[in-house]
Amino acid sequence: MTLRIIATGGTFDKCYDPLTGNLIFSESVLPTAIARARITDPVSFEPLMAIDSLDMTDAHRAQILSACQRSPEQNIVIIHGTDTMRETAQVLGEAGLKKTIVLTGAMVPYRISSSDALFNLGFAVAVAQLSAPGVFVAMNGRAFAWDRVRKNKAAGIFENADQHSQ
Amino acid sequence: MTLRIIATGGTFDKCYDPLTGNLIFSESVLPTAIARARITDPVSFEPLMAIDSLDMTDAHRAQILSACQRSPEQNIVIIHGTDTMRETAQVLGEAGLKKTIVLTGAMVPYRISSSDALFNLGFAVAVAQLSAPGVFVAMNGRAFAWDRVRKNKAAGIFENADQHSQ
Amino acid sequence: MTLRIIATGGTFDKCYDPLTGNLIFSESVLPTAIARARITDPVSFEPLMAIDSLDMTDAHRAQILSACQRSPEQNIVIIHGTDTMRETAQVLGEAGLKKTIVLTGAMVPYRISSSDALFNLGFAVAVAQLSAPGVFVAMNGRAFAWDRVRKNKAAGIFENADQHSQ
Amino acid sequence: MTLRIIATGGTFDKCYDPLTGNLIFSESVLPTAIARARITDPVSFEPLMAIDSLDMTDAHRAQILSACQRSPEQNIVIIHGTDTMRETAQVLGEAGLKKTIVLTGAMVPYRISSSDALFNLGFAVAVAQLSAPGVFVAMNGRAFAWDRVRKNKAAGIFENADQHSQ
Numbered sequence: 239m240t241l242r243i244i245a246t247g248g249t250f251d252k253c254y255d256p257l258t259g260n261l262i263f264s265e266s267v268l269p270t271a272i273a274r275a276r277i278t279d280p281v282s283f284e285p286l287m288a289i290d291s292l293d294m295t296d297a298h299r300a301q302i303l304s305a306c307q308r309s310p311e312q313n314i315v316i317i318h319g320t321d322t323m324r325e326t327a328q329v330l331g332e333a334g335l336k337k338t339i340v341l342t343g344a345m346v347p348y349r350i351s352s353s354d355a356l357f358n359l360g361f362a363v364a365v366a367q368l369s370a371p372g373v374f375v376a377m378n379g380r381a382f383a384w385d386r387v388r389k390n391k392a393a394g395i396f397e398n399a400d401q402h403s404q
Numbered sequence: 405m406t407l408r409i410i411a412t413g414g415t416f417d418k419c420y421d422p423l424t425g426n427l428i429f430s431e432s433v434l435p436t437a438i439a440r441a442r443i444t445d446p447v448s449f450e451p452l453m454a455i456d457s458l459d460m461t462d463a464h465r466a467q468i469l470s471a472c473q474r475s476p477e478q479n480i481v482i483i484h485g486t487d488t489m490r491e492t493a494q495v496l497g498e499a500g501l502k503k504t505i506v507l508t509g510a511m512v513p514y515r516i517s518s519s520d521a522l523f524n525l526g527f528a529v530a531v532a533q534l535s536a537p538g539v540f541v542a543m544n545g546r547a548f549a550w551d552r553v554r555k556n557k558a559a560g561i562f563e564n565a566d567q568h569s570q
Numbered sequence: 571m572t573l574r575i576i577a578t579g580g581t582f583d584k585c586y587d588p589l590t591g592n593l594i595f596s597e598s599v600l601p602t603a604i605a606r607a608r609i610t611d612p613v614s615f616e617p618l619m620a621i622d623s624l625d626m627t628d629a630h631r632a633q634i635l636s637a638c639q640r641s642p643e644q645n646i647v648i649i650h651g652t653d654t655m656r657e658t659a660q661v662l663g664e665a666g667l668k669k670t671i672v673l674t675g676a677m678v679p680y681r682i683s684s685s686d687a688l689f690n691l692g693f694a695v696a697v698a699q700l701s702a703p704g705v706f707v708a709m710n711g712r713a714f715a716w717d718r719v720r721k722n723k724a725a726g727i728f729e730n731a732d733q734h735s736q
Numbered sequence: 737m738t739l740r741i742i743a744t745g746g747t748f749d750k751c752y753d754p755l756t757g758n759l760i761f762s763e764s765v766l767p768t769a770i771a772r773a774r775i776t777d778p779v780s781f782e783p784l785m786a787i788d789s790l791d792m793t794d795a796h797r798a799q800i801l802s803a804c805q806r807s808p809e810q811n812i813v814i815i816h817g818t819d820t821m822r823e824t825a826q827v828l829g830e831a832g833l834k835k836t837i838v839l840t841g842a843m844v845p846y847r848i849s850s851s852d853a854l855f856n857l858g859f860a861v862a863v864a865q866l867s868a869p870g871v872f873v874a875m876n877g878r879a880f881a882w883d884r885v886r887k888n889k890a891a892g893i894f895e896n897a898d899q900h901s902q
Contacts, residue, residue: 603855606851606852606855607852608855608875608876610877610895611878677774689769689854691855692854692856692859692877693862695855695859695877696858696860696862696866697866700862708862710776711776712775712865713862713866729776
């Protein structure tokens, strides 16, 4: 099985800027993370954009959808900021592609010692392989269907969209 | 969904002994790794043994089987040395339990900077959730059925058992 | 020789807050860093405050001076934010204590993989042991006298105060 | 001030070999460690050899002495295995060069998360700058004269040679 990993930025890929003290986007960590994973099947890495998901517009989401459409691989993992992961998942989900697309990210940047990024990458790669075509959000050790998930920002976790609702 | 993670030792969990310069077993890293993963569903952690898988005997494998049998959780991840992961998978596979049991490990210890351990843990947790009952080996970004896998020691990777055989 | 290490916050000790995405102060990393250093002489650790050095007032500096005055140890390392390290060094320097006081910090937080923090700690501990009484800034692999140093914020380095001046 | 850093191998520079499970020498970590230290003065890095110090012979020590003799820099840090650091220090000490030579190493390899290597490098660089010509062993947050140090292998620390003796 072949896999495409598309990077869009988000907390997963942020690095520290010593001059300003801010977390910014520089070189992506994904090539390092993918090498570390020791995956034996071919992986195509596509660094599509590097932005905070709060800055993501409809145009950015159209670009992500287009990348998924033209992907020759049927199994796609998208590295994405957590704040609007659900919104991008919805755009992709409503498009109804015949591919398995898994969005993941991190609550703590890869380059910080306590990061969940590498765990989430491993989890998402498995979901991309084992699930039927569809769009999923893979966070907190769970795979959510794109239309049944929300981020609980106060708790910093993803949960079922119908939980605590209304 | 609830999950049980059983530690048996292996490269995943080895740490460096400054006095001898050897890699040994001391406190397990699994509680740290599990916390880092930010899993929201309940996880039961069971530190069953801490040995190199080359030192694993039939008695050890019987102990692992017994731990799987008495596990109240249906989804089990076993952290295991890679050298005899296949042999333990066979013992568990032939027992035919109605649980999803996934063996994983690492080629580089968790505590070393380039380790695949956290990726493998994430991958294995997803396989344990998404697969039908059965026994699987999850390494190198792939999930293998227990009776169709072997470790290629020269290359340091897991591959289909029927590859290059006869 | 005995040593006192006083923590005041700064980039060295910042950690990532998953809920807000900001770098904040939580539990100090200094006890971990000191253990890792395998120092055999006694070390007294004093967590005095945990603030960004841009937020440091005259009152905070008076508190740091007071901590140095009452320190039973003659050799003192102060972990401090880099932005106003020079200002605090001046307050301590003008007080003329008969102790060797070394201010250090980090350009990248300890918890981030490319951090200079542990190097700077080692450098500062040596300066504190080997220098005559006085106040020093130890950054970028150099020990500066308190009245001959400035931070070049554009370059993100410490340099001689008389360089490029007038 | 300019500095020369000479790598000879030792625990500091060991890396994990996934195929054999042994700690071996591969690419040196020193260029990475030096970049991380953010040293602003020029540093010449000389990868002289990469061996375990238990395998070090008189010929190796003659090679290290020769590297020190021809070094244009007056301040030299040597990264060395801890087991025979004292013996090499003696060879260099008896040669009586008019340079400040500091031997350091690590009890835990640089690439392992709890390593003392970067602290020791920072400590040694400061000793190399601040000490009069002579040969020193810098370990455990202390600088020892070459003829007054020994490794206590049972405790895994360096101590004064006259401690506990006769």
